[in-house]
Amino acid sequence: MTDRNAARSLLPTARSNFRRLARIWADGGYTGYLTDWTARHLGLVLDIVRRSDDASDFEALPRRWVVERSFAWLLRSRRLVRDYERCTDTSKSLILWSMTMLMSRRLAAQCQQRLARTRAA
Structure with missing residues (x-):
């Protein structure tokens, strides 16, 4: 399983455990559909930090x-x-x-x- 796919199963748990969580920083490996999915399903902002x-x-x-x-x-x-x-x-x-x-x-x-x-x- 890739990190991006694992994030889809781990982020909802993080969201429920940390109610003040609003923004997540990730590296380039998390680009793609995960940013949209995180905003749509969890109401979180996923920022990709790039060089x-x-x-x-x-x-x-x-x-x-x-x-x-x-x-x-x-x-x-x-x-x-x-x-x-x-x-x-x-x-x-x-x-x-x-x-x-x-x-x-x-x-x-x-x-x-x-x-x-x-x-x-």
Whole structure:
């Protein structure tokens, strides 16, 4: 089964589980009837992210870069480098823990910068 055909069976489940879902970004493999089908049957917008035709070297795609960057942040946690977990709940908890650590470090750094600026003034 191709990814495009599998999407027709998976997207309705995603739509029912994530009620705020309104837009989906996909690569060029999902072009064709799936964009029309998604709009007609699910009321979702399926955007196909493509490279420009004149690009000859590597070109970071703007939306895809956000996803890849997020995965890179997650893989900084040693436990998430390999998927050793048997339960999806454990994996989910580890991802939440990793992102909580990332955000708390960023917030702490911002707080320290504000304190340094206040003390300097």
